[in-house]
Amino acid sequence: MIKSNYVKSKKQYKVSFDIPQERVGKDRDVRVLGNFNDWSWDDGLKLKSAKSSYTGTTELPAGHYQFRYLIDGHHWANDDSAEAYTDSGHGTQNCCFSLEQVAEGTKPAAKKAAKAPAAKKTTTKKTGTKSAEKIEAASSAPATKPVVTPKAKKAAPAKKAPAKKATATQGDDLKKIEGIGPKIAGLLNEAGIMTYSDLAKAKEKQLADVLQKAGARFRLAKHDTWQEQAKLAAEGKTEELKKMQQELKGGRK
DSSP states (O other), rough: EEEEEEEEEEEEEEEEEEHHHHHSSSSOOEEEEETTTTOOOTTTTTOEEEEEEEEEEEESEEEEEEEEEEETTTTOOOTTOOSSEOOOOOSEEEEEEEOOOOOTTOOOOOOOOOOOOOOOOOOOOOTEEEHHHHHHHHHHHHHOOOOOOOOOOOOOOOOOOOOOOOOOOGGGGGGSTOOOOHHHHHHHTTTTTTTHHHHHHOOOHHHHHHHHHGGGGGGGGGOOHHHHHHHHTTTTTTTHHHHHHTOOBBTOO
């Protein structure tokens, strides 16, 4: 997870990074590498181990950035909630985020809530024995009796759409498979791949079609290990899955 706050006195943003401990394991050396530190392990932002995640902050000027998490110097991981993803040129995707330029004396643009129209004030000045309101109402009243129209028939209540059957597939988070981000996970769901079991049994052509549909920046992604990872996840072999993912780079061996 990425959060940013503009620090006016420094004319920069304070950017916070957070990755769940369950994604990388305990007692790991986790660093943030990106185009803001030349993708250098030595200069990477080292995250501190908290109760359930690894966190860290840095200060950056306005601009467009790419980054990834690197664990123990050899295992890459992406942020599940990044603004966007782009092709790294190495068969993987980099996470992206942008920090907008802030002009002097202004704050980063924020969406304003629409204001409700102000209620019109009414006055009740007395004129003789009638108020101004009563006089106005009397003057605007129709001189003839209103035409009575037959009551319209009540519309038949709309038929309720049949409730969708809840499926056990909704419980599996495909983003836990190394190499699958939110965009690809959504397209896999659209293709009927909802669970780890579905992914483990998916055909190569079906996965290739999903990447093709995802767009140019995803077409170079590799799905070589997705089925193998999914099979371990479906069988509940969490430790074996973590061990395998530690040896992968962007979902590839």
